[in-house]
Amino acid sequence: MKKFLCVLLTAVMLLSLANAAAFAEKETVRVAMVTDTGGINDQSFNALAWAGLEKAQAELGVEVAYLESVTEADYGPNLETLYDEGYDLIICIGFMMADAVTEAANAHPEQLYAIIDNASTAANVTGVNFATEQCSYLVGVAAAKMTKTNNVGFVIGMVSPVMNTFGYGYYAGIKDTNPEIVIQPYNANSFGDVAGGKVAANSMFTNGADIVYHAAGGTGIGVIEAAKEQGKLAIGVDQDQSYLAPEAVLTSAMKRVDNGVFTLCKGVVEGTLHGGDVLYTMADGAVGIAPTVTLMSQEALDAVKAAEEAILNGTIVVPATQEAFDAAYGADLYTLDD
DSSP states (O other): HHHHHHHHHHHHHHHHHHHHHHHHSSSEEEEEEETTOTTTSSSSHHHHHHHHHHHHHHHOOOEEEEEOOOGGGHHHHHHHHHHHOSSEEEEEESSSGHHHHHHHHOTTTTSEEEEETOOOOSSEEEEEEEHHHHHHHHHHHHHHHHOOEEEEEEEEOOOHHHHHHHHHHHHHHHHHHHHTTTEEEEEEESSOHHHHHHHHHHHHHHTTOSSEEEEEEHHHHHHHHHHHHHHHHHEEESSOOOGTTTEEEEEEEEOOOOHHHHHHHHHHTTTTTOOOEEEEEETTTTTTEOOOTOOOOOOOOOOOOHHHHHHHHHHHHOOOOOHHHHHHHHHTOOOOOO
């Protein structure tokens, strides 16, 4: 019996040592992202995604990297480069990469991919979306309460079903608060045109607007610059952009892309990421209004708080599609989706 126990203990010890060795030899989880054309320093969407990867590196021990896309033609080659380099997960930042990730995912069905602001396009792709109509509604309420001219603007980086949710929410928040307000829209057709964003905002200010909201990535930096120079107000997006111009950024519509990216990394580490779709909402703490309130009146703050509570309890359901928006506010109001 003693001999049997010795043999058994030896076997258990050898197995434990083997498992420990296997664990020690296990490669670190590696995750990389491909930016859209706004670049890693857009102070918005891409920068926030990278912050999520850096958090995963610090808290989960994930090895992280990124490749920048100067033009749309870079999407496919960047994805192929990261695949060749053996990353466990490759994240595409933005709906504009949908075609490229679909092609890559079909070519490499064993590879895990994710795309922000788009539905899953293949079994090995995780689609991550945010209820941006909700946070945009809140900044719309803020704009309606803070405008002195009853004239505001909206600069969108590019028209798409996903991007239009920013507009639907903003317009709805304004019109529910003050139906008399005029809204000037502009489609920049770019997420990296700072100069174009500045020209658009200056034109809106000349035409009577005193507040302009941008959902335009790097293009929106120009909107903020124009507001600062003209003594007007801008509303930022994705993260709290007040640091860019504390005297000119009224508030920002927060979209926690960093949290979404971190959650993707955690899923890879834990082995639970397998494709499919996820939608983050205000109830998840994933969208909301920025904490900086220096330029906000108490009346505006109270109105925003009431709107937030109404969205959370279901009293207000913010439209997220053209059909829902048109049914509630008319087909002639939001024309950027035409």
